Amino acid sequence: MAKLFSPITIGPHTYANRIAIAPMAQYSADDGSMTDWHLIHLGALATSGAGLVMIEATSVEPMGRCSLGDPGLYNNENEAALCRVIEAMRRYTPVKVGIQLSHGGRKGSTALHWLGGQPLSTADGGWENLAPSALPFGTWPTPKAADAEDLERLVPAFADSARRAARAGVDLIELHAAHGYLLHQFLSPISNERTDAFGGSLENRMRLPLRVFEAVRDAAPGVTLGVRLTASDWIDGGITPDEAVAFAQKLEAAGCHYVDVTSGGIDPRQKIAVGPGYQVSFAHTVKQKTNLVVRAVGLIVAPEQAEEIVASGKADLVAIARAALANPRWPWEAAHVLGAPIEIPPQYQRASSSAWPGWTILAPKEAAE
Numbered sequence: 001m002a003k004l005f006s007p008i009t010i011g012p013h014t015y016a017n018r019i020a021i022a023p024m025a026q027y028s029a030d031d032g033s034m035t036d037w038h039l040i041h042l043g044a045l046a047t048s049g050a051g052l053v054m055i056e057a058t059s060v061e062p063m064g065r066c067s068l069g070d071p072g073l074y075n076n077e078n079e080a081a082l083c084r085v086i087e088a089m090r091r092y093t094p095v096k097v098g099i100q101l102s103h104g105g106r107k108g109s110t111a112l113h114w115l116g117g118q119p120l121s122t123a124d125g126g127w128e129n130l131a132p133s134a135l136p137f138g139t140w141p142t143p144k145a146a147d148a149e150d151l152e153r154l155v156p157a158f159a160d161s162a163r164r165a166a167r168a169g170v171d172l173i174e175l176h177a178a179h180g181y182l183l184h185q186f187l188s189p190i191s192n193e194r195t196d197a198f199g200g201s202l203e204n205r206m207r208l209p210l211r212v213f214e215a216v217r218d219a220a221p222g223v224t225l226g227v228r229l230t231a232s233d234w235i236d237g238g239i240t241p242d243e244a245v246a247f248a249q250k251l252e253a254a255g256c257h258y259v260d261v262t263s264g265g266i267d268p269r270q271k272i273a274v275g276p277g278y279q280v281s282f283a284h285t286v287k288q289k290t291n292l293v294v295r296a297v298g299l300i301v302a303p304e305q306a307e308e309i310v311a312s313g314k315a316d317l318v319a320i321a322r323a324a325l326a327n328p329r330w331p332w333e334a335a336h337v338l339g340a341p342i343e344i345p346p347q348y349q350r351a352s353s354s355a356w357p358g359w360t361i362l363a364p365k366e367a368a369e
């Protein structure tokens, strides 16, 4: 039996297999609220067979959005829209749903990705960004360094969004502390030159992300809690795998259930050694030095590759992003390739005999209820 298709318990919930669909921004929200696009996009992924489908980076306050198309979770309309999406995903499938809570910090206020993703002028609806220090991302506009009032506001903003997410019925909440966004900006010496209790030593740089984690933990009991963290900034003077391990250990002590180990995004000067599974060794390092459940991500595209990662114990589960956009039934295909049974919705069961002869599907227990 393929390990990839064995269940895994992460905190309070058990997930049917070790495949997660990674969070992927869709730039399709309307005033922070998820739209019909999210319904069809996440609806398709709900039928993918993945044990966990992650909802994209969702901002905890309007200025934390990276674009005007980013979803947020800071008012009742946003919450109602999220509820609608989750209800649809759950109504027909036993999928578990996670949401990634985020704040773009100095990488906020940009045009939609397919319109170039460059900074948005105020005339086009943009705003001044917030960051740990007044240091721009490359040639982008200089952000405002967060003052005491901003810091006071941010922690409850994350907690409030977590409360809303739990109320909307998510199984899992993940904090985005990677890819150069606000929590990562606090962690990294590249973007954080503060001289107060939130900058300088690693302990100080971790202070805000850990406070946010604790506030989210307290606001959303009963959900799986995780953090997407960076193992390398790929630039001299940036975060190293050792610092990532230290952060993961602090998170574990604070009650975190899992981490997703990724890298990059803090500085355009980064030099990333990209290749198949290029971040898996980082995940393995964190796994060896903590008792956290660890999710690996980054150019994991072949079913055999995913199986090797979990079977060898380098990570406990994998996240699939672009490969799942190209093939939303990636987990079905992986089950076929690895000879593992998989549960699929009754509406789709006739696919089994026509697509891949010999493919084993399970009777849909929860899906039929």
Ligand SMILES: Cc1cc2nc3c(=O)[nH]c(=O)nc-3n(C[C@H](O)[C@H](O)[C@H](O)COP(=O)(O)O)c2cc1C
Pocket (backbone or CB within 6 Å): 022, 023, 024, 025, 026, 056, 057, 100, 176, 179, 228, 262, 297, 298, 299, 300, 319, 320, 321, 322, 323
């Ligand atoms: C369209 C798109 C949107 C993304 N949006 C997010 C996001 O909202 N949050 C996040 O943490 N990563 C985001 N990512 C990064 C992916 O989650 C993933 O880490 C990355 O694509 C590497 O995995 P892959 O090689 O399987 O694509 C995005 C990637 C893509 C392709």
